Amino acid sequence: MSNPKSATANAEQSEAWNGTTGIKWVRFQDRLDRMLAPFGDALLAKAAIKSGERVLDIGCGCGATTIEAAKFTGSSGRTLGIDLSAPMTAHARDLATAAKSTAEFAVTDAFTHDFGKDSFDLLISRFGVMFFDDPVGAFTNMRRALTPQGRMVFICWRPLPENEWISAPMRAARSLIPPVPPADPYAPGPGAFAEKERVTSILEKADFKNVTHSAIDLPLSIGASLDEALEQSMEIGPLSRLIADLDDTVKTNVRQAVRGELAKYLTPDGSVILSSAAWVVSATV
Numbered sequence: 001m002s003n004p005k006s007a008t009a010n011a012e013q014s015e016a017w018n019g020t021t022g023i024k025w026v027r028f029q030d031r032l033d034r035m036l037a038p039f040g041d042a043l044l045a046k047a048a049i050k051s052g053e054r055v056l057d058i059g060c061g062c063g064a065t066t067i068e069a070a071k072f073t074g075s076s077g078r079t080l081g082i083d084l085s086a087p088m089t090a091h092a093r094d095l096a097t098a099a100k101s102t103a104e105f106a107v108t109d110a111f112t113h114d115f116g117k118d119s120f121d122l123l124i125s126r127f128g129v130m131f132f133d134d135p136v137g138a139f140t141n142m143r144r145a146l147t148p149q150g151r152m153v154f155i156c157w158r159p160l161p162e163n164e165w166i167s168a169p170m171r172a173a174r175s176l177i178p179p180v181p182p183a184d185p186y187a188p189g190p191g192a193f194a195e196k197e198r199v200t201s202i203l204e205k206a207d208f209k210n211v212t213h214s215a216i217d218l219p220l221s222i223g224a225s226l227d228e229a230l231e232q233s234m235e236i237g238p239l240s241r242l243i244a245d246l247d248d249t250v251k252t253n254v255r256q257a258v259r260g261e262l263a264k265y266l267t268p269d270g271s272v273i274l275s276s277a278a279w280v281v282s283a284t285v
């Protein structure tokens with residue numbers, strides 16, 4: 001049956017993750033995985049994967065969480081990572097091959113893909129479920145893939161002010177860039193699932209039960225040096241999108257201001273550490 005929404009659903013996200021954003025995530029994969037590893041660990045601790053289970057990793061990106069999960073499912077289980085991004089999925093496959101992992105990968109959209117009914121025991125995601133144009137539709141589709149005993153665990157960011165690693169560079173740049181109209185807080189993007197009540201409502205509308213939120217606060221190292229941290233802030237994430245089309249002089253001024261701000265967070269070993277705040281969300285079928 002054709003899905004009338006499928007032709008245009010998530011088109012903007014698909015373009016970004018198959019274009020500049022996805023290519024940058026591949027370029028910085030090693031660093032991003034080091035930065036996000038503690039969140040993946042928290043996710044997998046909550047998920048408590050058992051040998052033989054079938055696990056679906058949504059928005060798996062370059063595959064770090066999928067490869068980790070596959071260590072638990074073992075050869076009697078199955079771990080599939082799916083993602084909109086062809087370049088990131090290709091990189092995930094290369095990393096899985098190098099690690100001799102059983103993890104499998106597919107380039108597809110979590111909203112439209114037919115996963116087959118009752119084909120997974122567990123859905124997981126590390127920051128990969130906040131980008132849907134129609135979140136209720138996407139979670140309804142993913143829920144169909146779960147068995148009647150199925151469960152889901154994902155990680156998403158809490159509000160921006162609690163995430164200094166995003167808000168501090170933004171604050172430094174604000175007076176140097178043209179005013180930005182207030183953004184829709186629910187627009188697909190990293191902050192879309194910050195509000196606990198909204199996420200609970202989306203999941204309940206998609207017929208998930210027993211929705212829980214646990215807050216997780218972690219000091220986040222955004223670079224092993226000031227230069228690395230500056231590159232991270234300027235190249236990836238919300239600030240990079242705001243400055244992408246500005247002229248070089250403005251970018252140079254922003255770079256200088258952000259460097260000054262990040263220097264306040266330098267630690268004795270040279271790394272730059274800021275606060276971060278996320279939700280570990282769980283639900284059952």
Ligand SMILES: C[S@@+](CC[C@H](N)C(=O)[O-])C[C@H]1O[C@@H](n2cnc3c(N)ncnc32)[C@H](O)[C@@H]1O
Pocket residue numbers: 010013017036058059060061062063064065082083084085088108109110111125126127128129131132
């Ligand atoms: C912030 S990245 C996280 C990647 C990975 N989970 C990690 O932790 O490194 C978000 C990922 O979600 C993917 N994504 C966004 N919308 C999607 C959709 N509708 N279906 C599948 N993947 C999607 C993006 O392509 C991107 O790889």
